[in-house]
Amino acid sequence: MTGREIELLLVEDNENDVELTVRALRRENLCNHIQVARDGEEALDFLLCRGSFAGRQNGHPRLILLDLKLPKVDGLEVLRVIKSDPHTASIPVVMLTSSTHEQDLVRSYQLGVNSYLRKPVDFDEFHVMVKQLGLYWLVVNRQPPVTEHS
Secondary structure (H helix, E strand, C coil), rough: CCCCCCEEEECCCCHHHHHHHHHHHHHHHCCEEEEECCHHHHHHHHHHHHHHHHCCCCCCCCCCEECCCCCCCCHHHHHHHHHHHHHHCCCCCEEEECCCCCCHHHHHCCCCCCCCEECCCHHHHHHHHHHHHHHHHHHHHCCCCCCCCC
């Protein structure tokens, strides 16, 4: 890991969705520095600077794209930890999921998610959605500085 600022943390276990998301963001020149976590535990280790990321010193991402259904630690638990830690609570989290269960939507908002989006099945629709969310959260949206983890 270099000293570059991570603009986005993508927490996704589906390799195709990772590839499509990264490609869409880079094609639109919205995000160059992306960290991918393949499960919830890896995402929390990255954000909380523990485990294999214990020496990480290059700050927090400006945005987290979080899937719900993840191995090891599910997305709702990852969200709960992020929003309950003062060092990470102000990082915008967008739930990007294929879940159609209303209870997942409701619980995500109860835990503090900033936005909840269902992944379109169609590639072109997915690309447009990722482009729009990248434009909003990484270009248009203003957010407070994130407290560094100590």
